[in-house]
Amino acid sequence: MGYIEELGKKAVQAKGKIASASTDEKNAVLVKIAEVLRNHTEKILQENDKDIASARENGITETMVDRLRLTEERIEGIADACIQLVNLEDPVGEILEGSVRPNGMRITKVRVPLGVAGIIYESRPNVTVDAAALCIKSGNAAILRGGKEAIHSNMVLMELMQQALKECGFAGETVQLVGDTSREVAAEMMRANDYIDVLIPRGGAGLIQAIVKNATVPVIETGTGNCHLYVDETAELSMAVSIADNGKTQRPSVCNALETCLVHQSAAKEFLPMLAEAFEAHQVEIRGCDRTREILGAGVMLATEEDYATEFLDYIMSVKVVDSIEEAIEHIRKYSTGHSECIVTSNYSHAEQFQKEVDSACVYVNCSTRFTDGGEFGLGAEIGISTQKLHVRGPMGLRELTTQKYLINGNGQIR
Amino acid sequence: MGYIEELGKKAVQAKGKIASASTDEKNAVLVKIAEVLRNHTEKILQENDKDIASARENGITETMVDRLRLTEERIEGIADACIQLVNLEDPVGEILEGSVRPNGMRITKVRVPLGVAGIIYESRPNVTVDAAALCIKSGNAAILRGGKEAIHSNMVLMELMQQALKECGFAGETVQLVGDTSREVAAEMMRANDYIDVLIPRGGAGLIQAIVKNATVPVIETGTGNCHLYVDETAELSMAVSIADNGKTQRPSVCNALETCLVHQSAAKEFLPMLAEAFEAHQVEIRGCDRTREILGAGVMLATEEDYATEFLDYIMSVKVVDSIEEAIEHIRKYSTGHSECIVTSNYSHAEQFQKEVDSACVYVNCSTRFTDGGEFGLGAEIGISTQKLHVRGPMGLRELTTQKYLINGNGQIR
Numbered sequence: 096m097g098y099i100e101e102l103g104k105k106a107v108q109a110k111g112k113i114a115s116a117s118t119d120e121k122n123a124v125l126v127k128i129a130e131v132l133r134n135h136t137e138k139i140l141q142e143n144d145k146d147i148a149s150a151r152e153n154g155i156t157e158t159m160v161d162r163l164r165l166t167e168e169r170i171e172g173i174a175d176a177c178i179q180l181v182n183l184e185d186p187v188g189e190i191l192e193g194s195v196r197p198n199g200m201r202i203t204k205v206r207v208p209l210g211v212a213g214i215i216y217e218s219r220p221n222v223t224v225d226a227a228a229l230c231i232k233s234g235n236a237a238i239l240r241g242g243k244e245a246i247h248s249n250m251v252l253m254e255l256m257q258q259a260l261k262e263c264g265f266a267g268e269t270v271q272l273v274g275d276t277s278r279e280v281a282a283e284m285m286r287a288n289d290y291i292d293v294l295i296p297r298g299g300a301g302l303i304q305a306i307v308k309n310a311t312v313p314v315i316e317t318g319t320g321n322c323h324l325y326v327d328e329t330a331e332l333s334m335a336v337s338i339a340d341n342g343k344t345q346r347p348s349v350c351n352a353l354e355t356c357l358v359h360q361s362a363a364k365e366f367l368p369m370l371a372e373a374f375e376a377h378q379v380e381i382r383g384c385d386r387t388r389e390i391l392g393a394g395v396m397l398a399t400e401e402d403y404a405t406e407f408l409d410y411i412m413s414v415k416v417v418d419s420i421e422e423a424i425e426h427i428r429k430y431s432t433g434h435s436e437c438i439v440t441s442n443y444s445h446a447e448q449f450q451k452e453v454d455s456a457c458v459y460v461n462c463s464t465r466f467t468d469g470g471e472f473g474l475g476a477e478i479g480i481s482t483q484k485l486h487v488r489g490p491m492g493l494r495e496l497t498t499q500k501y502l503i504n505g506n507g508q509i510r
Numbered sequence: 511m512g513y514i515e516e517l518g519k520k521a522v523q524a525k526g527k528i529a530s531a532s533t534d535e536k537n538a539v540l541v542k543i544a545e546v547l548r549n550h551t552e553k554i555l556q557e558n559d560k561d562i563a564s565a566r567e568n569g570i571t572e573t574m575v576d577r578l579r580l581t582e583e584r585i586e587g588i589a590d591a592c593i594q595l596v597n598l599e600d601p602v603g604e605i606l607e608g609s610v611r612p613n614g615m616r617i618t619k620v621r622v623p624l625g626v627a628g629i630i631y632e633s634r635p636n637v638t639v640d641a642a643a644l645c646i647k648s649g650n651a652a653i654l655r656g657g658k659e660a661i662h663s664n665m666v667l668m669e670l671m672q673q674a675l676k677e678c679g680f681a682g683e684t685v686q687l688v689g690d691t692s693r694e695v696a697a698e699m700m701r702a703n704d705y706i707d708v709l710i711p712r713g714g715a716g717l718i719q720a721i722v723k724n725a726t727v728p729v730i731e732t733g734t735g736n737c738h739l740y741v742d743e744t745a746e747l748s749m750a751v752s753i754a755d756n757g758k759t760q761r762p763s764v765c766n767a768l769e770t771c772l773v774h775q776s777a778a779k780e781f782l783p784m785l786a787e788a789f790e791a792h793q794v795e796i797r798g799c800d801r802t803r804e805i806l807g808a809g810v811m812l813a814t815e816e817d818y819a820t821e822f823l824d825y826i827m828s829v830k831v832v833d834s835i836e837e838a839i840e841h842i843r844k845y846s847t848g849h850s851e852c853i854v855t856s857n858y859s860h861a862e863q864f865q866k867e868v869d870s871a872c873v874y875v876n877c878s879t880r881f882t883d884g885g886e887f888g889l890g891a892e893i894g895i896s897t898q899k900l901h902v903r904g905p906m907g908l909r910e911l912t913t914q915k916y917l918i919n920g921n922g923q924i925r
Contacts, residue, residue: 115866194888200877202887209899210869288722292899307703311723313900334922341924450917451530454625462615462920471925472617472916473609484624484707484913485728485901498899501887502865505877507749509756510886 098275099283102238103290105268106211110236113269114208118185120263124231125181127259129174132224135255136170142251143220150244162218163245173221176476177228183475186494187234200505207500208234210292213284214478215240215306217298220248226297227256227270229478233496236269238291240284243276250274285310297479300406315486317479320350320434321406322464325423325449326366327440328359334461335362335439336369339412341463342437344377348408350480351435351467355403355413357423360386363416367391370414379410386416403430420445424452431455433482435464456482456489513690514698517653518705520683521626525651528684529623533600535678539646540596542674544589547639550670551585557666558635565659577633578660588636591891592643598890601909602649615920622915623649625707628699629893630655630721632713635663641712642671642685644893648911651684653706655699658691665689700725710906712894715821730901732894735765735849736821737879740838740864741781742855743774749876750777750854751784754827756878757852759792763823765895766850766882770818770828772838775801778831782806785829794825801831818845835860839867846870848897850879871897871904 096104113121132139143165150160186206193203212235214226223241230237241249249272257267273280285294285306293313296306300319307314324342326335342353358366367390371381382398383391402413403426417423420438427436437459438449446460457467467490469477474492481487487495511519528536547554558580565575601621608618627650629641638656645652656664664687672682688695700709700721708728711721715734722729739757741750757768773781782805786796797813798806810829817828818841832838835853842851852874853864861875872882882905884892889907896902902910 111867114869196881196886196888200881207869308726313728313898315900331922337922337924345925446919452526454529454622455915457916457918459918460920462918462923463925465925466611466615466918466923467916471611473611483728485730488914489916499903500870501872501882501904503872503874503877503881504861505875507746507752508877508881509752510760510878510880 097283098280099238099273099287100290102271102273103211103287105266106236106238106271107290109266109269110208110210112265113231113236114187114210114234116234116265121185121232121234122181124260124263124265125177125228127263128224128228128256129177131255131259132170132174132177132252135251136167139165139170139248139251139255140167142247145247146220146245155244159218159244163220163248165220165248169221173224176225180228180232180476183232183493185232186497191499198508200503200508203502203504204499205502206494206497209496209498211236211238211290212496213238213240213287213291213294213312215281215284215294215296215298215302216242217302218242218244220245220252222297223249223252223272224256226478229476229493229496230270233493235496238271238273238284240273240276240281246274246276282309285312288312295479315479315481315491316483317481317491318350319406319432319482320352320480321354321404321430321432322351322434323427323431323436324353324356324464325420325427325436325438326356326358326362327420327438327442327445328361329441329445330359330362330366330439331441332362332366332369335366336373338437338439338461338463339370340373342465343374343379343412344410345465347410350406351464352408353412353464354405354407355415355430357415357417357426359420359423360416360418363387364390367414374412377410379412381412381414383414384416387414406432420448424449427453427455434480435459435467437462437464456480512698513695514653514688514702515705517686517688518626518702520681521651521653521686522705524681524684525623525625527680528646528651529602529625529649531649531680536600536647536649537596539675539678539680540592540643542678543639543643543671544592546670546674547585547589547592547667550666551582554580554585554663554666554670555582557662560662561635561660570659574633574659578635578663580635580663584636588639591640595643595647595891598647598908600647601912606914613923615918615923618917618919619914620917621909621912624911624913626651626653626705627911628653628655628702628706628709628727630696630699630709630711630713630717631657632717633657633659635660635667637712638664638667638687639671641893642668644891644908644911645685648908650911653686653688653699655688655691655696661689661691697724700727703727710894730894730896730906731898732896732906733765734821734847734897735767735895736769736819736845736847737766737849738842738846738851739768739771739879740835740842740851740853741771741773741777742835742853742857742860743776744856744860745777745781745854746856747777747781747784750781751788753852753854753876753878754785755788757880758789758794758827759825760880762825765821766879767823768827768879769820769822770830770845772830772832772841774835774838775831775833778802779805782829789827792825794827796827796829798829799831802829821847835863839864842868842870849895850874850882852877852879871895
C-alpha cells in the first residue's frame with residue numbers, strides 16, 4: 096500500500112465524525128489545540144531548533160531561516176489564531192436555498208464539508224496549525240504536506256494537535272502530516288482521487304504550477320498575484336501615488352502587492368516624477384517602457400516582456416505609459432494572473448468599464464490592492480486567495496472549504 | 511500554432527463581448543439561432559444523412575444510429591429548446607452579497623461568466639446546439655468537441671449558429687466546433703489552460719475518467735451515476751417497490767437511474783418477491799447476494815464485486831440484503847459515484863442519518879432518484895449533473911456556468 100493510500104484510508108475513516116460534529120464539539124477541539132500548544136512551547140522550540148540547525152548547515156538564507164523560526168511569541172500567536180476561529184460562524188449545515196416542487200417533493204440545498212482537504216505548502220510551520228484548524232472548523236479532515244525544511248517542527252505540531260483531537264473524542268487521524276517529504280509521495284498525493292477531495296497549494300508560483308500540471312485531484316489555485324495599477328487620464332494624482340506606494344512598499348513579499356503600474360500618456364509627465372520621488376524612501380527600482388524613460392531619464396532600466404510577466408515580490412515595479420484605458424485593459428488581459436487590479440480615475444464610465452472588462456478576482460476603483468485579504472474582507476480567517484474561476488474566486492475563508500448537497504424529501508413521488 | 515491554440519485565441523477575442531452583452535442581446539441570438547435552424551432543416555438533414563450513412567458503413571448499432579439521427583421533429587425540438595432559454599433568468603450581473611467595510615470601502619460580489627467553456631461530448635448532435643445556447647445565455651464563449659460520428663451534422667449546426675451570431679452583431683467565433691476529432695487535438699484541448707477556463711465532459715464513464723486523468727484545465731465531472739436505493743426495516747413496501755421500479759425501468763439509460771437495491775434483512779423476505787414481480791414487466795435481471803438468492807431462488811445470478819461497482823444503464827439491478835442502515839451506508843460509501851441515493855423508510859432518525867451520512871450530490875427520502883435533473887429541480891435547463899464537489903454539485907443550470915468577482919470601490923483607501 097502506498098504511503099498516501101495509507102494516510103488516505105485513515106482520513107476517509109475519520110472524515111465522517113468531523114463532518115457531522117456540532118459547532119461546540121469542533122470549537123472544543125480548537126480550544127484544546129491552543130492549550131496543548133501553549134503547554135508544550137518548550138518541546139516545540141526544541142524541535143524547531145533542529146530545523147533551524149539543519150537549515151543553517153544547508154546554507155539557507157537568513158530570510159528563509161526567519162520564515163522557519165518559531166519563538167515563544169509566535170507559538171502564542173498560533174494558539175491565539177485557533178481561539179479566533181472559535182468565534183467565527185460555522186458554515187456547515189447552512190441552508191442555502193430550497194423549494195417545494197409542484198408534486199409536493201421538498202428540495203433543500205445545504206452546505207456540507209468538502210471531505211478530505213490536501214494542503215501542500217512550503218516552509219512556514221505556522222501553516223501546519225493554521226490549515227488544520229481551518230479544516231477542523233469547517234468539518235473537513237486534512238492531509239498536510241509541508242516543506243522538508245520544517246519537518247521536525249511540523250511533526251511535533253501535528254503530534255500535539257492529534258493529542259488534542261483524541262482528548263476531545265475525535266480520531267487523531269482527522270488531521271495528518273505527510274512525514275515522507277519526497278517528490279514521489281507528493282506526486283502520489285496529487286493523484287489520490289479516491290481519498291482527497293480537493294488540493295490547495297500554498298506557496299510560490301513554481302509549486303502551484305507544478306501541482307496544476309500534475310494533479311488529477313481537483314485543485315484550487317491560490318496566491319500568484321501579478322497585480323496592476325492603472326492611473327487614468329483623470330486620476331487624482333496624489334491618490335494614485337499613495338495607492339501605488341502602498342501597493343508596492345507596504346509589504347512587497349505578498350500576493351496582493353502591486354507589480355506593474357500603467358499610466359495614461361496625458362498623466363504620465365506629471366505622475367511619474369511624483370511616483371519616483373515617493374519610491375525613493377524604499378529605493379524601489381522602476382523598470383519602464385521607452386516613454387517612461389523619456390520622462391524619468393535613461394537611468395531607469397528598460398522593462399522587458401519578462402518584467403511585465405513577473406511577480407517580483409520585491410522593491411521593483413515595472414511601468415508602462417499607455418494611450419488609452421483600452422490599452423491598459425489589454426495589457427492586464429495579457430499579463431495578469433487574475434488576482435487584483437486597480438484603476439485610479441475620476442471618470443465614471445472608465446471606472447465602470449474597468450470593473451466590467453478586467454477579468455480578475457478583485458477589481459478596485461480608487462483603493463489599494465493590498466485589501467485583497469480574508470481579514471480585510473471580513474471573512475475572519477483565510478486559507479488562501481483563489482486565482483481560478485471554479486468553486487471560489489478571491490479570499491477563501493471557512494465557507495469556501497465547503498460544498499453543497501441536495502436533500503430531497505417526499506412521500507412516494509415517482510416520475 | 512496548434513489547432514486548439516488557434517481556436518482558443520479566437521475564443522478569447524470573442525469572450526469579452528458576449529460576457530458583457532445585455533440579456534436582450536443574448537436572447538436575440540437565441541431567437542435567431544432557432545429561426546436559422548428552422549429555415550435550414552433540409553440542409554441539416556442532408557448533412558445528418560452523411561453521418562448516418564457512414565455510421566451504417568462502420569456497422570454501428572441501430573441504438574447508436576438512433577442517437578445520431580436528426581429528424582424534422584427533432585430539429586424543431588432543438589430550436590424550441592433555444593426559445594425556452596429566452597425565458598430563463600440571466601444569471602450574469604446578479605449581486606450575490608456585499609458590505610461597506612469600516613474604512614468606507616464598498617465590496618460587492620457579483621456573478622460573472624466563466625469565460626470560455628470547453629465541452630467534450632459524444633454522438634448526439636443536439637448537444638452541439640444545446641451546449642452552445644446555454645453558454646451564450648450565460649455569457650460564455652464555447653469550444654465544442656463532439657464525436658467524429660456526428661461531424662457533418664455538427665459542422666452544419668455550428669455554421670448556422672455562427673451565422674445567427676454574426677447577424678446579431680457578435681463574433682461567429684463566440685462558439686466554435688473542433689473540426690479535427692483526433693485524439694491528439696482532444697488532448698491539446700484538455701491542456702489549453704491559457705484559453706479554456708473550464709472543461710465539461712458529457713458522456714460515458716470512460717470519456718469522463720480519461721478527461722479527469724489527463725486534463726490540466728479545471729474539469730467539472732458529470733453524469734456517472736451508480737445510484738442506490740436502500741429499503742429500510744420500516745419501509746412502506748409498496749412505496750419501495752414503486753420507487754425501485756421507477757428508478758430502474760422508467761428510463762434505464764440515464765445517469766439518475768437506479769443500479770443497486772439494498773434491503774434490510776427483516777424486510778427482504780416480503781419485499782424481494784414483490785420487487786421481482788414488478789420487474790417482470792420489463793424483464794429486469796436481478797443479480798443478488800446469497801441471501802437474495804435464498805429468497806428469490808438460485809435462478810438469480812450471484813452478484814459480484816464488479817456488479818456492485820457497475821453503472822449498468824440497462825434492465826439489470828444488483829441487490830444486497832444488509833443487516834443494518836449502517837451496513838447500507840457503508841456499501842454506498844464504497845461503491846457510489848456520488849450522484850443520487852435514496853432511502854425508503856418510516857423511521858425519522860434513519861431518514862435523518864441517511865441524509866446526513868451519505869455523501870452524494872442528491873440524497874432522497876421516500877422519492878425516486880429519477881428526479882435528479884435540472885428541469886425537475888426547477889433550473890429550467892441543464893448542462894449536466896456534477897458528481898464532484900468543487901464549484902457545483904448536482905444539476906447544473908445557467909447559474910452554474912458562472913463564477914464570481916469582487917468589485918471594490920473606494921476613495922483613496924490604503925492599508
